[in-house]
Amino acid sequence: MALVTAVAGPAAFLWDAYTNTTSTLDLKAGLAGNRVAQYIYSHESLWQYQQLHLQSLIEAPYADGAALQQRIYTTDGQLILEVGAPLTAPTITRRLPVIVSGQLRGYVEATSSFRTPLYEAGLVAVLSSLLGFGMYFALRIFPLRVLDQTMEALQQSQKDLATQNERLDTALTNMSIGLCMFDHQEKLVVANERFAEIFRLSPDEVRPGRTMQELLELAFHQAGRKEDDLQDTLRLSRRFIAERSSGYAVHKSGDGRSIAMTHQPTPRGGFVATFEDITERLLAEEKIKYLAHHDALTGLLNRAAFYERMDAIVGRIPKSRSLAVLSLDLDHFKNVNDTLGHPVGDLLLQAAADRMRNCTRSEDILARLGGDEFVILKVDSEHPADVTALASRLVEVLGTPFDLEGHQVVVAASIGIAIAPGDGTVPDVLMKNADLALYRSKADGGGTYRFFELDMDARMQARRSLELDLRKAIVTNEFEVYYQPIIDVKTGAVTSCEALVRWRHPERGMISPMEFIPLAEETGLIVPLGEWILRQACTEAAKWPSHVTIAVNLSPAQFKSKNLVPAVTKALVSSGLPAKRLELEITELVLIQDNESAFAILHQLRDLGIRIAMDDFGTGYSSLGYLRSFPFDKIKIDQSFIQDLPHKEESLAIVRAVVGLSSSLGIVTTAEGVETDEQLSSVTSEGCTEFQGYLFSRPQSAGDIGRTLSEQATPTINTASESTETRRRPASDTLPLPAISLPPETPS
Missing domain, CATH: 3.30.450 (Beta-Lactamase)
Structure with missing residues (x-):
C-alpha cells in the first residue's frame, strides 16, 4: 500500500x-x-x-x-x-x-x-513518497516497534514475575516460621517446608487441597495431643474466620514445645496462618526474667527484687506480727580479692551464699545487694530469740574456714538487725536501721551481730554533721599545727619535732583527733588537710635552728592521690626549708595497700634528700620484709610496747630486737610515748637513739615550740615540777592513729 x-x-x-x-x-x-x-x-x-x-x-x-x-x-x-x-x-x-x-x-x-x-509530477512523487513512507511507518514499522516493545515488556514482566516467584519461593522455603494459606473453603493453597518441619509432617501430607481440619488432625496426632486440644484449636480458628479478625494463640505440643499461631484474614474470604516454635525464646525470656530478679553469681535475689518482695511483705504484715531484717557483710573480703584474686573471691561469695541458704527457712528471703553485702528478711519473727539464734548461727558458719581451690580462706561476718514494726514500718527505714546496726557491729571488731538501737541513728546524724563541719573547717582554716619535740637520748637535745594537727571548732571548741581523723580518712578530706599541714610545718620549721628537723605524717590516701611528690616539692620550695630537714613518717598500711606504687613514690622522695621513717613499727605483719625492701632512715617503735616497759618481758624483748635490728642496718630508732623515768631508762639501756613523749613535753603551739627551741641551749628533762603520775599520757591519747599521729585534745 x-x-x-x-x-x-x-x-x-x-x-x-x-x-x-x-x-x-x-x-x-x-x-x-x-x-x-x-x-x-x-x-x-x-x-x-x-x-x-x-x-x-x-x-x-x-x-x-x-x-x-x-x-x-x-x-x-x-x-x-x-x-x-x-x-x-x-x-x-x-x-x-x-x-x-x-x-x-x-x-x-x-x-x-x-x-x-x-516538475510538478516530481513534487507529487516526493509528496507521494513521503506519504508512502508515512503509511509504511504507520502500517508496518510503528506497529512492529510497538509490538516489539510490547513483547519486550511482556518478556520483562514474565522475567520479573519469575524472579518474584523465585524470591517468594526462596523466602517461603527459608522462613524461620511455618506459613500456610487457605481459601474460603478452608482448603490449603500453599504451605512452606517449615510448616511441615514444625509439625513433623511429610511433604506429601502437606499438599494443596487438604482442609484445615485434616492438617490439624495430622499435626495433633503426630504431636500426641488430645482430641479436646484439637477441638479447642478448631473452634478458635473458626471463630477468627467467622469474625474476619486477626488472632494469636500459643499451643503446647506433646513433646514440650511451645508453638505460636497467628491468624490473618485475606480479602477473598481465606486466611493466612503462621506457626513459630517459640520454645527457646520463652526459655530465654524466662532466663532474662530470672536474671533481672536474681544475682548472676550466687543465684540469690538482687537488690531490686528484694526491695519489691520486702515492700509487698511489709505492707501487708499485721501489727501483731513482726519480721526481722538482717544486714550482713563479710569481714576482710577485700583482702581475699587482693591476695588470691577475684575468681577466688567469687567462689567465696558463692560458698557463703550456700551456707546462708542452709541457715534460713524456705519462707525467709535471702538476697545479695552487691559486693559482699547480703540481706535476710526473716518472716514471722515472733521471738527475738529466733533472730538471735539465726544471727549466731550465721556468724558461726561463716566464720568456719572455706576451702576454695586449695586455698583455706577465713573470713567473718558482721550482722546488723532491725525488727519491724518497732524499728520501722517502711522498707527503706528498716534497711537504714539494719545498716546502722551493721556499722556498730563492724566498729566493735566484726565477727558479731548487733541489734538496732535508737542512739545509733543519732550518732550517724552527728557523724554527718561533723563531716559537714569538717569540710567547712578546711575552707575556713579552723585547724592549727602543734609540735611535739623528739629528744636525742645521749645529749638530751631536741633533734626533731613531730607536726600534729588540732581542730578548734568555733562552737564545740577543741575536737578530739580521734573523732575527725578517721572521718577525714573515709571521706578523702585527709588529702587537702595533709597538704596544708605539710606546708604549715615546713614554713614553721624554716624558722628553727638548722639542726632541728620536722617530721610530718603521711596518710595512705595521699599516696593514692598521685599528687604527693609535687605537693612535698611545692611545700619545700615555698618555705625555703632544705629537703634534708624534712622527715616523712608512714605507717605499714601505706605499703600494704599498694606496695609497688608506694615504694616508687618513696624512692622519688628519698632522691630529693628527704628522710623516710617507719611509724608504729611492730604493729603490722611484714615490717621486717619492708626494712629489707626500702632503706628507711628511722624506725619509730610504737608506744603500745613502750607503755609496758620495764615490767613486761615480751615488750622488752620486742624493743631489744627492733633496736638490735635497726642498729645493724644503721637505722635510727625512736621510742614513742615515753611518759616515765623508768620507761626512759629502759629504752636508753636497750640502745634507742631518740625518744618522744610527755616525759619531756606535750605538743606545743608554733609560738611555744619556737621559744622552747631558742631558749634551750642545752635541753634538759625537768621532772621535778611534775610527778610521774601527772605526766602520764591520758588513756585516750595512747591509741595509735591510722595516718597522722595526733596529741590529746588539750595542748599544754
Whole structure:
C-alpha cells in the first residue's frame, strides 16, 4: 500500500498532465487547421506562399497563456510556416491534417513544453513518497516497534514475575516460621517446608487441597495431643474466620514445645496462618526474667527484687506480727580479692551464699545487694530469740574456714538487725536501721551481730554533721599545727619535732583527733588537710635552728592521690626549708595497700634528700620484709610496747630486737610515748637513739615550740615540777592513729 501510494500518485498525475497537454494541443492544432482550411478554400492557389497571412491565422491568443510553437506542412512534408519561440525540452507535439473539400492539403502541428508538468509530477512523487513512507511507518514499522516493545515488556514482566516467584519461593522455603494459606473453603493453597518441619509432617501430607481440619488432625496426632486440644484449636480458628479478625494463640505440643499461631484474614474470604516454635525464646525470656530478679553469681535475689518482695511483705504484715531484717557483710573480703584474686573471691561469695541458704527457712528471703553485702528478711519473727539464734548461727558458719581451690580462706561476718514494726514500718527505714546496726557491729571488731538501737541513728546524724563541719573547717582554716619535740637520748637535745594537727571548732571548741581523723580518712578530706599541714610545718620549721628537723605524717590516701611528690616539692620550695630537714613518717598500711606504687613514690622522695621513717613499727605483719625492701632512715617503735616497759618481758624483748635490728642496718630508732623515768631508762639501756613523749613535753603551739627551741641551749628533762603520775599520757591519747599521729585534745 505504501509502494502503490508512492508510485500511483505521481504516475496518475503525470498521465493526467500528459493527457491534458495532448488534448489541449489537439484542440489548438484543430482550431489552427480549420482556419487554414478556410483560407485555402477561399484562396486555392498559391496559399502556401502567404506566410504572413497564415501566421496571423494561427497566432490567435489562448486563455491559458501557455507557450506554444505551431508549424504548417504541405502534404509532401515541406515546412511552410513555423510560429513560436523554441521550447525547452521535453516537448509534446500533435499533428492534425488540413482537409479542404475532402482533400488533404497539408498538416498543422502544435508543440508545447512538458517540463513544468514533469516538475510538478516530481513534487507529487516526493509528496507521494513521503506519504508512502508515512503509511509504511504507520502500517508496518510503528506497529512492529510497538509490538516489539510490547513483547519486550511482556518478556520483562514474565522475567520479573519469575524472579518474584523465585524470591517468594526462596523466602517461603527459608522462613524461620511455618506459613500456610487457605481459601474460603478452608482448603490449603500453599504451605512452606517449615510448616511441615514444625509439625513433623511429610511433604506429601502437606499438599494443596487438604482442609484445615485434616492438617490439624495430622499435626495433633503426630504431636500426641488430645482430641479436646484439637477441638479447642478448631473452634478458635473458626471463630477468627467467622469474625474476619486477626488472632494469636500459643499451643503446647506433646513433646514440650511451645508453638505460636497467628491468624490473618485475606480479602477473598481465606486466611493466612503462621506457626513459630517459640520454645527457646520463652526459655530465654524466662532466663532474662530470672536474671533481672536474681544475682548472676550466687543465684540469690538482687537488690531490686528484694526491695519489691520486702515492700509487698511489709505492707501487708499485721501489727501483731513482726519480721526481722538482717544486714550482713563479710569481714576482710577485700583482702581475699587482693591476695588470691577475684575468681577466688567469687567462689567465696558463692560458698557463703550456700551456707546462708542452709541457715534460713524456705519462707525467709535471702538476697545479695552487691559486693559482699547480703540481706535476710526473716518472716514471722515472733521471738527475738529466733533472730538471735539465726544471727549466731550465721556468724558461726561463716566464720568456719572455706576451702576454695586449695586455698583455706577465713573470713567473718558482721550482722546488723532491725525488727519491724518497732524499728520501722517502711522498707527503706528498716534497711537504714539494719545498716546502722551493721556499722556498730563492724566498729566493735566484726565477727558479731548487733541489734538496732535508737542512739545509733543519732550518732550517724552527728557523724554527718561533723563531716559537714569538717569540710567547712578546711575552707575556713579552723585547724592549727602543734609540735611535739623528739629528744636525742645521749645529749638530751631536741633533734626533731613531730607536726600534729588540732581542730578548734568555733562552737564545740577543741575536737578530739580521734573523732575527725578517721572521718577525714573515709571521706578523702585527709588529702587537702595533709597538704596544708605539710606546708604549715615546713614554713614553721624554716624558722628553727638548722639542726632541728620536722617530721610530718603521711596518710595512705595521699599516696593514692598521685599528687604527693609535687605537693612535698611545692611545700619545700615555698618555705625555703632544705629537703634534708624534712622527715616523712608512714605507717605499714601505706605499703600494704599498694606496695609497688608506694615504694616508687618513696624512692622519688628519698632522691630529693628527704628522710623516710617507719611509724608504729611492730604493729603490722611484714615490717621486717619492708626494712629489707626500702632503706628507711628511722624506725619509730610504737608506744603500745613502750607503755609496758620495764615490767613486761615480751615488750622488752620486742624493743631489744627492733633496736638490735635497726642498729645493724644503721637505722635510727625512736621510742614513742615515753611518759616515765623508768620507761626512759629502759629504752636508753636497750640502745634507742631518740625518744618522744610527755616525759619531756606535750605538743606545743608554733609560738611555744619556737621559744622552747631558742631558749634551750642545752635541753634538759625537768621532772621535778611534775610527778610521774601527772605526766602520764591520758588513756585516750595512747591509741595509735591510722595516718597522722595526733596529741590529746588539750595542748599544754
